[in-house]
Amino acid sequence: MTRGVGAQILVELLPQATYAIELEDVTKTFGGHTAVDALSLRVPVGSVYGFIGPNGSGKTTTLRMITRIIHPDRGRISVLGKQGYAAANDRVGYLPEERGLYRQMKVIDLLRFHSRLKGHAPQRGEIEQWLARLQLSPWGQQKVEALSKGMSQKVQFIATVIARPQLLLLDEPFSGLDPINAEVMREVLVELVRNGTTVLFSTHDMGVAETLCDWIFMIHKGRKVLDGTLREIQEEHGSDVVRVRLDWANGGDRQLRDLPGVARVSDFGNLQQLRLSAGADHQKLLQALMGRGRVEQFEVARPSLRDIFLQIAGGDEA
Amino acid sequence: MNFHKTRIIANREYSAAVRSKSFLASLVLFPIIMSGGIIAQKVGQKIGDTTTYHVAVMNCSGNPSLYGVIENAVQYHNQHELTDSSGRQVRGRFVLEQVRPVDWRDTAELDRQRLSLSDRVRAGALLAFVEIGPGVMNPGASTSGDAGTIRYSTNRPTYQDFIALLRSALPPAIVQQRVHIAGAEFERLDPLLRSPSVLQTGLAENSKGKVTYQSGAGQIVNVLVPIILIVLMFMVTFMGTSPMGGNIIEEKQLRIAEVLLGSVTPIELMMGKLLGGVGVSLTLAVIFIGGAYYLAYSTGYSGYVSKQSIGWFFFFMIVGTMLYGSLFVASGAACSTIKEAQSFLMPVMLLIMLPMFMLGPVIQNPSGPLATALSFFPLSAPIIMVLRLTIPPGVPAWQPIASAVLTLAATIGCVWIAGRIFRVGILMQGKGANYAAVFRWILRG
Numbered sequence: 094m095t096r097g098v099g100a101q102i103l104v105e106l107l108p109q110a111t112y113a114i115e116l117e118d119v120t121k122t123f124g125g126h127t128a129v130d131a132l133s134l135r136v137p138v139g140s141v142y143g144f145i146g147p148n149g150s151g152k153t154t155t156l157r158m159i160t161r162i163i164h165p166d167r168g169r170i171s172v173l174g175k176q177g178y179a180a181a182n183d184r185v186g187y188l189p190e191e192r193g194l195y196r197q198m199k200v201i202d203l204l205r206f207h208s209r210l211k212g213h214a215p216q217r218g219e220i221e222q223w224l225a226r227l228q229l230s231p232w233g234q235q236k237v238e239a240l241s242k243g244m245s246q247k248v249q250f251i252a253t254v255i256a257r258p259q260l261l262l263l264d265e266p267f268s269g270l271d272p273i274n275a276e277v278m279r280e281v282l283v284e285l286v287r288n289g290t291t292v293l294f295s296t297h298d299m300g301v302a303e304t305l306c307d308w309i310f311m312i313h314k315g316r317k318v319l320d321g322t323l324r325e326i327q328e329e330h331g332s333d334v335v336r337v338r339l340d341w342a343n344g345g346d347r348q349l350r351d352l353p354g355v356a357r358v359s360d361f362g363n364l365q366q367l368r369l370s371a372g373a374d375h376q377k378l379l380q381a382l383m384g385r386g387r388v389e390q391f392e393v394a395r396p397s398l399r400d401i402f403l404q405i406a407g408g409d410e411a
Numbered sequence: 412m413n414f415h416k417t418r419i420i421a422n423r424e425y426s427a428a429v430r431s432k433s434f435l436a437s438l439v440l441f442p443i444i445m446s447g448g449i450i451a452q453k454v455g456q457k458i459g460d461t462t463t464y465h466v467a468v469m470n471c472s473g474n475p476s477l478y479g480v481i482e483n484a485v486q487y488h489n490q491h492e493l494t495d496s497s498g499r500q501v502r503g504r505f506v507l508e509q510v511r512p513v514d515w516r517d518t519a520e521l522d523r524q525r526l527s528l529s530d531r532v533r534a535g536a537l538l539a540f541v542e543i544g545p546g547v548m549n550p551g552a553s554t555s556g557d558a559g560t561i562r563y564s565t566n567r568p569t570y571q572d573f574i575a576l577l578r579s580a581l582p583p584a585i586v587q588q589r590v591h592i593a594g595a596e597f598e599r600l601d602p603l604l605r606s607p608s609v610l611q612t613g614l615a616e617n618s619k620g621k622v623t624y625q626s627g628a629g630q631i632v633n634v635l636v637p638i639i640l641i642v643l644m645f646m647v648t649f650m651g652t653s654p655m656g657g658n659i660i661e662e663k664q665l666r667i668a669e670v671l672l673g674s675v676t677p678i679e680l681m682m683g684k685l686l687g688g689v690g691v692s693l694t695l696a697v698i699f700i701g702g703a704y705y706l707a708y709s710t711g712y713s714g715y716v717s718k719q720s721i722g723w724f725f726f727f728m729i730v731g732t733m734l735y736g737s738l739f740v741a742s743g744a745a746c747s748t749i750k751e752a753q754s755f756l757m758p759v760m761l762l763i764m765l766p767m768f769m770l771g772p773v774i775q776n777p778s779g780p781l782a783t784a785l786s787f788f789p790l791s792a793p794i795i796m797v798l799r800l801t802i803p804p805g806v807p808a809w810q811p812i813a814s815a816v817l818t819l820a821a822t823i824g825c826v827w828i829a830g831r832i833f834r835v836g837i838l839m840q841g842k843g844a845n846y847a848a849v850f851r852w853i854l855r856g
Binding site for chain 2: 185193194197198
């Protein structure tokens with residue numbers, strides 16, 4: 094799958110320095126298994142890039158290569174315009190999928206430690222402000238081992254962003270968070286992006302990817318299969334979807350698969366979702382449906398990212 | 412390498428280590444272990460011994476007065492040696508029991524008597540039994556087997572009070588009686604029979620125009636100081652390095668390592684850990700050496716260790732901590748669980764403890780070929796070279812320098828190899844690596 098046409102033109106027009114991340118033909122193998130296969134990617138500065146893919150598709154390996162925790166077998170990786178290891182490291186914040194904090198340290202000491210590792214000396218009150226922002230003020234003097242899983246995740250998030258990195262790499266940042274805490278973190282992310290931070294994050298939550306991301310990138314079995322804006326992806330992959338609700342009270346043929354232009358039917362009981370084949374005529378379909386029963390709802394929609402994900406990943410876990 | 416980041420990691424490692432319970436425990440335990448003998452003796456004296464010990468005596472010498480000699484000694488002991496200055500009983504009381512002597516030639520009867528007495532000792536009714544052989548009064552006569560000996564049989568060989576009493580009382584009395592039997596005058600012969608003593612001293616010194624010798628206490632200090640120093644060396648390097656393997660495995664399991672590697676390189680992380688360990692070792696050494704020096708200064712023994720030796724101690728301690736630490740770091744990085752780590756850590760532990768097993772022959776002959784070789788072998792040099800340096804007369808000046816260069820070179824090599832293993836192993840999850848895989852990491856990085 095290549096990048097969407099609009100996105101492709103925009104990317105080609107951008108000067109090279111405006112890419113926060115550039116991957117060219119990057120390959121990484123572990124033993125006999127190719128985790129990432131000839132992957133190329135350009136993440137523009139200031140964008141929010143969503144990174145989706147089934148489990149084991151190579152997302153974490155790609156993120157680790159971008160952070161230089163592991164090195165590719167082949168290809169070129171440039172981060173914030175630099176290829177050397179340490180050059181960009183302090184300007185990159187990385188939140189791994191698995192949270193890892195020193196359990197015996199006090200929260201406030203831990204945040205100071207991570208901040209200083211990024212070359213950032215926190216100013217007086219700065220850590221306290223972050224704790225207040227993420228509703229953790231009462232826990233500043235507590236040891237990490239006293240925190241709940243959600244709290245630990247927020248502490249780890251603060252540790253990642255406290256040095257105000259130019260590039261944020263987040264591996265499943267919202268997993269395990271309740272909606273309130275997820276919303277708090279989302280607000281912080283949006284603010285960071287407004288202030289110029291580029292964000293690349295992996296997620297299994299297609300709703301988050303659709304609402305938060307400027308660009309979406311999907312990797313499957315180590316290879317890139319989607320790359321573009323949501324609209325471009327929908328245009329390229331989405332045959333239209335029609336959601337219909339029929340009144341079957343007076344009987345009628347519930348079999349909709351044989352209707353003209355219908356490629357696939359998902360029956361949700363009261364609602365049926367019909368995926369149309371390319372070039373299908375909505376009006377002909379509506380007429381055919383009216384012949385089957387009383388049509389109470391007929392809604393033409395674009396396919397969701399989840400639909401496209403399932404279509405590409407097939408039976409793989411989403 | 413970014414030294415600022417390495418320092419931040421080292422500070423955290425140091426801070427976590429010195430706040431741990433094991434660090435605080437070692438601060439308390441080391442002085443206790445080192446002074447354990449004295450304290451145990453004092454405690455033993457405080458607790459005292461109010462036991463009454465029964466001892467059977469089978470006098471087959473044909474000289475009934477020998478039993479009386481033992482009886483008198485026991486009586487003196489029970490009257491004058493049981494209590495301390497405050498009048499509290501601190502030593503056991505002895506009660507003698509005379510056993511019918513048997514004919515030494517009747518071996519069946521002799522064996523039966525011995526078995527019977529042994530059973531009573533096993534049962535706890537007796538502390539021991541003493542056999543005075545028939546030939547003790549006449550050593551010139553041809554006696555078979557052990558007829559000319561005094562046999563003390565017990566199942567408590569570590570309890571020395573009674574045998575000490577026996578040794579001090581009976582043999583001199585027997586000698587005295589032999590002399591009388593021979594018709595000689597013991598009072599005239601006694602000074603002639605005394606063996607001249609062999610006195611070991613240090614070298615003569617000219618002190619303000621007067622020739623003096625090192626005191627006996629000084630002689631003891633000459634041996635004690637090196638032993639204390641190497642036990643301290645072993646303990647502080649072990650304290651600084653041994654937790655590293657387990658800590659790294661824990662950081663891998665808790666995914667802390669991956670978070671840190673988002674900010675530092677594997678080498679910066681590893682060096683931070685090693686330097687943190689050096690900090691822990693240095694802190695312990697400064698506390699104990701400082702304390703010991705103050706103690707030695709207060710008691711007038713500060714001159715027994717040269718400042719140069721102390722300097723070498725700190726040099727070898729720092730290098731040794733880096734050397735042993737790199738082995739622990741590499742072992743931890745290669746494994747995913749503590750259980751797996753045992754197969755890697757056990758050889759490392761043995762290597763570090765190797766010099767401790769060699770102390771006997773090295774102290775016996777500190778300038779011998781074994782001691783010299785071990786003081787140049789990097790894994791044992793930090794302990795053995797310090798030992799040789801502090802045992803008089805010391806070593807030629809070139810030897811510690813050559814040993815330091817060799818050990819330093821080996822340390823740099825080990826740290827480099829550990830770095831190769833660490834940067835691959837630190838992110839490895841699941842099953843740990845085997846020796847072949849670790850070897851591949853070293854070769855390929």
